[in-house]
Amino acid sequence: MDLLFTSFANFIVFALGASIGSFINVVVYRLPAGVSIVSPPSRCPRCLHRLGKGENIPVLGWLRLKGRCRHCHAAIAVRYPLVEAATGLIFLLVFWQFGISIQTVGYWIFCSWLLALSLIDLDTMTLPDRLTKSGLAIGLVFGVVAGLIVQAPVNGVVYHLMSRVVGAVLGIWIFDAIALFGSLALGQAAMGAGDAKLAAMLGAWLGWKYLLLAGFLACAIGAFIGGGAIALGILSRRQKMPFGPFLALGAFITIFSGDAILAAYFRLIFPAI
Structure with a gap:
């Protein structure tokens, strides 16, 4: 039971961190350009197609799309899932060090x-x-x-x-x-x-x-x-x-x-x- 709870807690923490990492990608791209970080929602920078819920899942969305936009097939930089995964790992490391x-x-x-x-x-x-x-x-x-x-x-x-x-x-x-x-x-x-x-x-x-x-x-x-x-x-x-x-x-x-x-x-x- 303890192992199950620990595994679940680690998954939740990693998922939270990866989600924050997804938002960090938005901030890094939009803030220097003077664009709102809230609106419009995430979209393909080439064809401007708004990403669906399945496409916007941290890390897994990029893997599911095989690194390309589903509509215009433009390449999606591998940095996006890497930042999401890195943020999830950082959240885990902090959690392991300092607990709840x-x-x-x-x-x-x-x-x-x-x-x-x-x-x-x-x-x-x-x-x-x-x-x-x-x-x-x-x-x-x-x-x-x-x-x-x-x-x-x-x-x-x-x-x-x-x-x-x-x-x-x-x-x-x-x-x-x-x-x-x-x-x-x-x-x-x-x-x-x-x-x-x-x-x-x-x-x-x-x-x-x-x-x-x-x-x-x-x-x-x-x-x-x-x-x-x-x-x-x-x-x-x-x-x-x-x-x-x-x-x-x-x-x-x-x-x-x-x-x-x-x-x-x-x-x-x-x-x-």
Whole structure:
């Protein structure tokens, strides 16, 4: 019975995540184009045929159509089911880590925002203010709501809220400074303004301590991948590279392993304590 319940719960969580992933595909496609994310309903971008209920099922709809529109036979990008499946997997990972809790709901929201922003940055080299600012506001509100739900003392709720506010301020200050000094050193824009706003959003969700860890991981991973791409001739030294996905990846790693990473770091630096 326990196995049956667990399997059913995992299926529901994955299906919920895949459905959110389907909506993320809509946001990623329409928001940069300035099109409403609500209307019209999902349709083929070529023949404008409105997708039926069976065609619009996450992942399975694409497989059922064999990757082509049923009416005009135009190819449907494989990225759509991949994003849906990836979102479902992310929802499962968060659920396995935090169980049935307010943290699970919060990190589902947070990771959905990060995925949408990452894909838009990869496509357009921009991070829309509508997503970064709304994500920051939701992060601050979530900090208060989560504190009240777990019945923390008032001073504890205030402390956690202030940690998130300080994290948001630090995020935008630190990455604005990196952008400024990097631009002076390179003689060209080193980082877009949207990256600092995304870092502020990370601070609002993670607090200042975990923001610093996520930012460090993002810079380390970005430097490694960017350096490797330059060495392999994939990128030139002056070619721009979206940094939003690295910030999102740093935040994702921090959600699951932040405590372990910081504990290992402090054991290394202060072995006698």
